[in-house]
Amino acid sequence: MKISVELFGAAREFSTKSCLDFKLNENSTIKDLRKQMIKFIDIKFKGNENFKKIIKSSAFCSSDDKIVSDNYKIVKKQNFSIIPPIGGG
Amino acid sequence: MLHTKIIDTSKKDKIEISKAENFLSQSKFGAVIYFIGTVRDLNENKTVTGITYDAKESMVIKSFEKIYEEADNKLNIKEKAVFIEHVKGYVGLKEKSIIIGVACKHRDQAFVLSRYIIEEIKKRSPIWKKEHYENEESEWLKGMSLNN
Numbered sequence: 112m113k114i115s116v117e118l119f120g121a122a123r124e125f126s127t128k129s130c131l132d133f134k135l136n137e138n139s140t141i142k143d144l145r146k147q148m149i150k151f152i153d154i155k156f157k158g159n160e161n162f163k164k165i166i167k168s169s170a171f172c173s174s175d176d177k178i179v180s181d182n183y184k185i186v187k188k189q190n191f192s193i194i195p196p197i198g199g200g
Numbered sequence: 201m202l203h204t205k206i207i208d209t210s211k212k213d214k215i216e217i218s219k220a221e222n223f224l225s226q227s228k229f230g231a232v233i234y235f236i237g238t239v240r241d242l243n244e245n246k247t248v249t250g251i252t253y254d255a256k257e258s259m260v261i262k263s264f265e266k267i268y269e270e271a272d273n274k275l276n277i278k279e280k281a282v283f284i285e286h287v288k289g290y291v292g293l294k295e296k297s298i299i300i301g302v303a304c305k306h307r308d309q310a311f312v313l314s315r316y317i318i319e320e321i322k323k324r325s326p327i328w329k330k331e332h333y334e335n336e337e338s339e340w341l342k343g344m345s346l347n348n
Contacts, residue, residue: 120254120328121340170346176259178346192256198343199253199260199286199327200237200298200318 112137112187114144120195121165125152135185141171142181144191170194201227201281204264206257209289220283220301227281229303231310235318237298239291243341247334253297255288256326263325267317275316277309284317286327 115130125131125148133147145166152162170178171191178194185191203223207215217234224232239251264284271277283301291297300317304310321327323344332338 119256119326120343123254124340168345168347172256172259176256176262194256194259194326194346195328195340196343196345197324197326198322198329198341199255199325200322 112139112185114185115190116144116148116171117190117192119192120197122169122193122195125156125162139185140181141179141183141185141191144171144185145181148193165195166193168196202265202268203283203285204261205285206255206260207285207287209287209291215285215287215296215299217296217299217301219285220299223283224281224301224303227303229279229281229305231305231307232301232303233307233310233314234302235298235300235314236296237318238296239293241293243331246331248293248331249334250290250292250295250332251297252290252330252332252338253286253288254328254330255286257288260286260325260327263321267320267324270320271313271316275309275312277304277313280304280309280313282313282317284321286321286325
């Protein structure tokens, strides 16, 4: 299934687009999505350690703005946002 | 009474203290405090020329509403008027990034509430800063993880 991830903050450096698409198996979790994103960094950015650190320290939120845990089971047509560590104001 | 908004600087929208004054003047409370965050010129020994703010707008507005509601019980401040606007997009040196206006019955409540709101926004609202430096480099600032 195809999952779209909207990029924010430092994660915007991963692409010139505002979203990235990933292919995941059925019954995948946020943990799997995180792994796919790290794989993407390995391929696209030669394993850029700073980018990987961003993914590891980020939260993910569902389209209704709820932070979801790594065990959260992803179903078809769900979209997420990556929420890197915050610091506004 | 609550007003919240994300001001997108790329759309020529402006963050202005007069809007906060207008909003809070509609309340019946006498103790009014404004907190204004601006872009400072130095951070970790680097000369800053501006900041680009990014925000997940829907989530930011929800976090502002939650912080406002929480003050009822956590701070026992039920009667209040609060104005919160935060920018998104590029902000130059000394320009405003956030305005928090608070009106309460008593001054001690207004000080406490104002401080509470800015500290909670820093901890909970999905807003990010990319600092721009005089050597034309730029960097996303480290922040607080929302990953539990």
